[in-house]
Amino acid sequence: MPRRYVAVCGASEATESQMAAAREVGRLLAEAGAVVINGGMGGVSAAASEGASGAGGVVVGLLPEAHRAGSNQFLTVALPTGMGQARNVLIVTAAQSVIAIGGGWGTLSEIAIAKRLGRPVVTLDSWPITGLESVATPAEAVRMALG
Numbered sequence: 001m002p003r004r005y006v007a008v009c010g011a012s013e014a015t016e017s018q019m020a021a022a023r024e025v026g027r028l029l030a031e032a033g034a035v036v037i038n039g040g041m042g043g044v045s046a047a048a049s050e051g052a053s054g055a056g057g058v059v060v061g062l063l064p065e066a067h068r069a070g071s072n073q074f075l076t077v078a079l080p081t082g083m084g085q086a087r088n089v090l091i092v093t094a095a096q097s098v099i100a101i102g103g104g105w106g107t108l109s110e111i112a113i114a115k116r117l118g119r120p121v122v123t124l125d126s127w128p129i130t131g132l133e134s135v136a137t138p139a140e141a142v143r144m145a146l147g
Helices: 014-030 044-054 086-094 105-116 138-146
Strands: 007-010 033-037 059-063 076-082 097-101 121-124 133-135
Touching: 007 014, 007 044, 007 086, 007 105, 007 138, 014 033, 014 044, 014 097, 014 138, 033 044, 033 086, 044 059, 059 086, 076 133, 086 105, 097 105, 097 138, 121 138, 133 138
Parallel strands: 007 033, 007 097, 033 059, 059 076, 097 121, 121 133
Antiparallel strands: none
C-alpha cells in the first residue's frame, strides 16, 4: 500500500496541550505508516516530529532558511528552502492532507493554501473557520487525515 503524506502544521509558540496533541498526532501517523511533513523548526513541528520519530516514522522538514541550522533534531530529512514563509506552499503541496494544531498566522496561511489546492484540512484546537473539519482528539485528526 502506498504511503500517505500528511502535513502537520501549527503554532511555533504552542501551548502544552497543543504540543502534547502534536506529539500524539505524529506518533499515530507514524504507526499508520504515513510520512509526516512539516516546517522543521520548533513548536508544533518539533512535537509532531518527535512523536513520529519516536515511533520509527519518517519526518520531512521543509525549512524556511537556506541552511539546516535551527531545525529540530527529530527530522529524518531536513530540506533547506531559502523561501522563508513561502515554504508553506511547499509543505501543503507535498501533502495529501493537512492537520492544523493551534493557531498563528503561518498556520492560517497553510490552511488557506491547502484549501485552495483542494487538500483536506483537519483542525485540532486551531482556527474556528467555517468549512473546516474540526476535531477534539489526535486520534480523530489522524483518522480523518488518512481518510
